[in-house]
Amino acid sequence: MCMRCQKMDCIALLLTLAIVCADGTAQQHKVPRIRLSFQELVATQSSEHLHPMHGSSDYHILLMDEDKDRIYIGAKDYVYSLDMNNISRTPLKVHWPVGPLREEECKLAGKNPQDECGNFVRVVQSFNRTHLYICGTGAFQPICTFITHSSLAQNVELKIPVEKADSGRGKCSYSPKLESISFMANEELYSAVYTDFMATDAAIFKTMGRLPPIRSDQYNSKWLNEPVFLAIQRIPESSDRNDDKLYFFFREKSANGGTGKTSVSRIGRICLNDAGGQRSLVNKWSTFVKARLVCSVTDNTGIETHFDELQDVFILNTEDMRQPIIYGLFSTAGSVFKGSAICIYSMAEARQVFNGPFAQVEGPGYQQLPYQGKIPYPRPGTCPGGTFTPYMKSTKDFPEEVANFIRNHPLMYNPIYPIAKKTLIMRVNTDYKITKISVDRVVAGDGTYDVLFLGTDIGTVQKITVLPKHDGLSEELFLEEVDAFKVPTPILSMKISSKKQQLFISSAKGITQLALHHCGIYGKACAECCLARDPYCAWDGQQCSRYYPTNKRRRRRQDIRHGNPLTECKGFNVRSYREAVESRQFGVEGSSVFLECMPRSAQVSVKWIVQRHDTKRKKEVIYNSNIMQTERGLLFRVLHVNDSGTYYCLTVEYNFKHTVAKYSLRVMDIAMASVFTGEEPQKPWHPSHPSSFAHGAQLPYKDFSQLHDHPGILAGISACQPQRQPEAGSDVQADERRLKEHEERTKRRDRSQRRVVVKKS
Structure with a gap:
């Protein structure tokens, strides 16, 4: 085996x-350039969500009527009519359960009461200007009926009597686990379904016409x-x-x-x-x-x-x-x-x-x-x-x-x-499977692009565009990935509306309406907008916003093919974007320090550069068991005095360099730290010399290497870092003065000791 x-x-x-x-x-x-959790997606205010209603489940998007601004959802025992402009507005609904006798017969046949013995609506078609034709599984006895647009619009909830239904055989499958696809043309219904209880007779049917059914x-x-x-x-x-x-x-x-x-x-x-x-x-x-x-x-x-x-x-x-x-x-x-x-x-x-x-x-x-x-x-x-x-x-x-x-x-x-x-x-x-696809054709400043939206079995939606190359190959631009639902759940259906610029997504747990673009997530600088290479978005001089083709001479900044901000963002402070505000960080010899660096894009390459305080030369940080680069920043497990310096978190994307974070790190030795604490200086602990501390003594630092993979913990750590420069006269500046005085005394003492050694020799 x-x-x-x-x-x-x-x-x-x-x-x-x-x-x-x-x-x-x-x-x-x-990996996507931008990754949004469900909470982050909600915060962008570019989505709407409709959670399970009336105990129903298993939502399928069956019909989209862009002329009437309505989208129709089939679910267990219900049909919902939602406003395409905002699905969270009061939905109109049709309550259409099976009778108790039919439900009991379904259970006696060995079917699951919750997942099979209900009326799972799988067909909603526009029959004509006044009527909809709907079909459901009917607890393994398919049923169909007509409803009028007017009756649905006049009732927040419309109930259909059980006896009003017609046979749905050849129009809808018996089992909700089997797909039923349909198309209405000239008041004739074309369906591809399973036509029997045992699911042995698959057929393509045409019904409802003047002629006998054809299969x-x-x-x-x-x-x-x-x-x-x-x-x-x-x-x-x-x-x-x-x-x-x-x-x-x-x-x-x-x-x-x-x-x-x-x-x-x-x-x-x-x-x-x-x-x-x-x-x-x-x-x-x-x-x-x-x-x-x-x-x-x-x-x-x-x-x-x-x-x-x-x-x-x-x-x-x-x-x-x-x-x-x-x-x-x-x-x-x-x-x-x-x-x-x-x-x-x-x-x-x-x-x-x-x-x-x-x-x-x-x-x-x-x-x-x-x-x-x-x-x-x-x-x-x-x-x-x-x-x-x-x-x-x-x-x-x-x-x-x-x-x-x-x-x-x-x-x-x-x-x-x-x-x-x-x-x-x-x-x-x-670790996921792509299950659904929708595509939108977008006219950008430098060409026309197809943008793909891919739904997965874990409830995420990926947004991708593909650029053709001269050699017959293509370049995939993985623009973003979002959690469409609060809890991971397989996506059952997706419908895209180019007219409304919206994507509608359904699952067993609810429905999500997602804007095809939310340009603001890419950043607040022209360079960030240009580097995103999203065909929907361009820099308008003030922000990253929706791109609209126009014949006006005013030019929007956009470069999908190359994403080069050096040519597209001239005059929009590219140099200042490359710089970063310096943050001061203090540490004590033997303790741990974490320098956070969270680039907005996950597709950049990150490297750390250090400039020692006594030189103008910059060099790349050498990583080892003590200095570790993580996904969220740079971790010093045990600080040494010679770790002091200015650290730059540098990202490179499409040959464009950007300094995301800049830290001035000062490491105090034990003697220097005692100036502030008033305690007797102790020998710094080092992991290679554990005997330097007595048995049972508490370590003077926390080893962050065990924590750097936990975003929640690191978020708390980053919150403790200074967020602004200290004001004049503050305690921090007083500490800095004492620190400088101590450094000067140390330097004078070292010079005196060197002179004594020279005289003796």
């Missing part, structure tokens, strides 16, 4: 090394093989509306004949005007095709490591609605090696694959080969009445051989590779 564990650990190590060698972005442990081929693993549905999106293909298609993003079990749960990521599509076939595919999709999405990294030897499990998808619309950019969030499938990656895909590449060869699965090893037989006309997957089949008005006009081909060959042979066949962002061996 131990040999097996060692082998698995070795494999994980080799995979990690392969990825590190293949992609430079994985070589460094990624995917039942129990056909060539179509769907234990899928996990993730996203659904309508994407036009040409100026002809008959060519419009609905794309589904999911992952499913690989049909490789093995017994394992190997996953593959898929993108499938159907025509919006698909009315089903005539014989073999009656009331079933006759245009369904699918392809594999590949997100992988290749090392220098050609070995490819795949991120097989698609976790989330974001479709970023461009000026051409036919050419959106697809952002896919992936993770590794195994337990040996853990990692997340983001890949981006073009619709042109996807369409090229769907127009390419179909796959033919052959042999006992389920080997996939390109189909070599005759392709029927019209080409399977083509929409009726569109650009290529203008004379066919319905899929029912397709020949039977087209339906038979689709039924047995829905998979394309070629996979869809990401742009440049490279991962955009990668995280390996982290």
